[in-house]
Amino acid sequence: MTDTVRLKEEIKRSGLKKGWIAAELGLSSYGFHRKMNNESQFKAGEIKSLCQLLKITSLKKKEEIFFTDDVDNKTT
Template sequence: MTDTYELEKRIRMKGLTKSKVAEILGLTLYGFDLKCKNHNEFKASEISRLSDLLELNPEDFQKIFFLKRIVN
């Protein structure tokens, strides 16, 4: 599960837009948005590219792309 808030924050911190990131990944803005909001899953290659693009350290990478949902 992707941490949507944190991913979007990192995109803004890099001075990028979601449209530009979608273009870099070869996705439409709509397709990228669906993945950000956990309606569709990111491919491993997309996660890798995003990690490089956003210069994520391993801890942030784990936090953003492998968020664990607590179930009651």
């Protein structure tokens, strides 16, 4: 499950636009939105590309954002 709050923080920090990121991942804006909000899951290749775009190199940070089981639904 994706930690939506942390992912949005990373996107904001990067200065990149969500629509541009979606296009780079080969997703529609709607598809990217669904994945960010845990309505569908990111594929491994999408996670890898997204981390490259956002310059996330720490394995710990990747795991905290994309592989967390304890995300509070109230924060997403």
